[in-house]
Amino acid sequence: MYFQAAVLEKKNTIRIKKLKKPTNLNKGQILVKILYSSICHTQLQEIEMKRGKDNYIPHCLGHEGVGIINKIYKNCKKFKVGDKVCLTWVKSGKTLSKGNIYLDNKGKKINSGPVHTLNEYAVVDESRIYKLSNINNIRNKVLLGCAMPTTFNIFLENKIKKNTKICVLGGGGLGLSFILIAQHMGINQIYLLEKNKNKLKFLKNKFKISGFNSFQQIEKESFDLVVECTGNLKVFEKSPELVKKFGGKVIVVGNYDKKLFSKLDPWHIIEGKTLKGAWTHEISFKNKFKKLENIFKKLKTSFYFSNKVYKLNDINKAINDFKSGKVIRPLIKMI
Ligand SMILES: [Zn+2]
Structure with a gap:
């Protein structure tokens, strides 16, 4: 057959x-x-x-x-x-x-x-x-x-409090999965950067969140956490500018084309900002899948x-x- x-x-x-x-x-x-x-x-x-x-x-x-x-x-x-x-x-x-x-x-x-x-x-x-x-x-x-376990793992590996001020970069599958789970967890200070104006308008209404379509509109160093989901190297390089000195965190979720190298300003690290990925342990999702499935049932x-x-x-x-x-x-x- x-x-x-x-x-x-x-x-x-x-x-x-x-x-x-x-x-x-x-x-x-x-x-x-x-x-x-x-x-x-x-x-x-x-x-x-x-x-x-x-x-x-x-x-x-x-x-x-x-x-x-x-x-x-x-x-x-x-x-x-x-x-x-x-x-x-x-x-x-x-x-x-x-x-x-x-x-x-x-x-x-x-x-x-x-x-x-x-x-x-x-x-x-x-x-x-x-x-x-x-x-x-x-x-x-x-x-x-794919998108849901990756973003859910961010919540499992990082203590994200309800009053955390978050900026999500990119309104694709990853960014939206993160926002859905964050709102389910009771986090309400969520901002979205999405360059497509129509999409941003739709998503702002849908999630009742604040949104920007360019970096120029965002106040620098005002976020506790930035979740970089675009896979765009230029956005990645600018993302640490958005988080607070001494404690601000950037979690990088988007995938970048291989062989691309970044010109990241080392002063972001010196100023106490953290850059990390969604997975900081070797992936084993065995016990986490059920938890995610239970949350997923409640998401639209x-x-x-x-x-x-x-x-x-x-x-x-x-x-x-x-x-x-x-x-x-x-x-x-x-x-
Ligand atoms: Zn995938």
């Missing part, structure tokens, strides 16, 4: 291919029937070859999705057939299977990593899936695969997808709409 998969063949070239459904699974491998998947900016960088040399071309794509377990490897204790799961790049425990090689309908080898989601079926590693407690609103739970997240649902065959349109800002996150329905 063959299934459809989006395959990256070369820079900016994705083709839908027919891949053979594997019959044997190795240790750690779980076969998941994918229901929905989404795409983030890190995946765009992968497609645009901005993440360094790609030694695995041609390969499968995607690292955020939801699905149903179709088959498990022999002696698997963690999951059973029929479990509804979230697929993610966020690890839990040891990686037992580093990937799978599929055959297409012409016998050509197609690579895949421990997680991939832009396929009707995927052989993934057990460390990259989490059992969902229920299937209510399952399509929105693709968000649990449908606006991410603007009522648009793409088919896998429309993957290139979904990517173009995402790049041009027509959707915050493209939602792809597999079957």
